[in-house]
Amino acid sequence: MTRYELPPAGGCHEEWRMHQSPAFEPTARQQLVMAAAERAINAGLFYNTAVDDAVAANLGVTAEQRARNTQKVQGGDFGSDVYYARRAVEAIRAHRKLVETAAALSLNAGDKLGTLVFNDFKRTTGAVVHTIEEDGLHVVIAGKRGAKPIGLRCNVTSLANAIRNAHERGARSDTYEDFKLARLRLGAGPLTTQVAERLALFGAHELGEAEFLVALARPEQMPQPVYLALQALGESLEMAVAKGEDCLPGFDGVHSEVARLLETSPWTMHPDHGCVLSADVEELDREAAPAPH
Known part of the structure; x- marks a missing residue:
């Protein structure tokens, strides 16, 4: 319409x-x-x-x-x-x-949340995830208001805002972005985290480590800009191997992880069309093939 x-x-x-x-x-x-x-x-x-x-x-x-x-x-x-x-x-x-x-937060029962300040501006200390609801978007939190134990139910956006409020009011030292990055690193594991750190530090792009970690957590859904950054990192690692500069501790692990992520992604580098979806390669080659005489 x-x-x-x-x-x-x-x-x-x-x-x-x-x-x-x-x-x-x-x-x-x-x-x-x-x-x-x-x-x-x-x-x-x-x-x-x-x-x-x-x-x-x-x-x-x-x-x-x-x-x-x-x-x-x-x-x-x-x-x-x-x-x-x-x-x-x-x-x-x-x-x-x-x-x-x-x-991004990938919370589990028992995870510590620290001090929270919700929209009622009351400080909840020692907050811990009690349960995650079936939809994965709502949590029940146990904590204390003063000496009184309390339970709170909220969605994850409200939880994120409560962390922001607590930091802004000096009730906790870490920002929400700090908390989220720590959660992403925990979920990704050390190798993927090292790859994300390298991409954030050395890539010619505006993405940060958190954005890379989110994308690398589901490499089969990786956006094209992340694939291109990963491809460039992979090429630099291959050049290091060719120059004999692959003896640094942890190099092999990062090299293998980059290769795994590239292989799992939905993208590939086509000799004629550049970065394309792997699922489109056959059709592109068919269209480029000379017509039969």
Whole structure:
């Protein structure tokens, strides 16, 4: 669908009923409005009228469409449509952040969290993960408020913010980024951590060690920029071998780990097309083959 259509008269709320659920599956019509709303959000627009105007301009919404039901609802049915689309985009982003945070922290029952300060500004000390809920996005925490033992349930984004708050208020020395990096290193293991450290230190890119560790934790889903950085590191290690500079302690382990990660990634270097998905190589070669006479 490329042309905007209003939702059925009187049916906007029902059509968007699941818009904040992770199970929400937008229709083609809803996807069109959500994409335009996301572009408006990315442009830094905030107020409803500004977002409505941007979406209308982007989708070529007519004055007649914008006027429908304005006598009963501010912004009319079009404004309601954009409002729900915007909330759906924000819900998807929030859920994606939850999933990414949960993957980065990779918490287990018994893990120590230190001092936390949630939005009530009360200090929770000696916090420990009591249980991880089935969705992996919510945790139950045991700790103390003063001398009183307490239990708290929160999602992992709230936990991350509680660590940030505690650091900002001088209640803990490490930042959330420090805590996350330590968790990522623990999950990755020493060899992958050494590779990520080298990539962050010597690569010509803007990615940090934490970003590399996240990507290397799932090498089969590795983004292309990470593969290219890893490929460059692999080439420098091969050059070191050729020069006889491979005698440093730990060199062989790092060399082997780089080779393993490259082999597991979905990318490869093609002699004619550069970095391409391995799954596309056969089709690229077929298209380049001379036509039979």
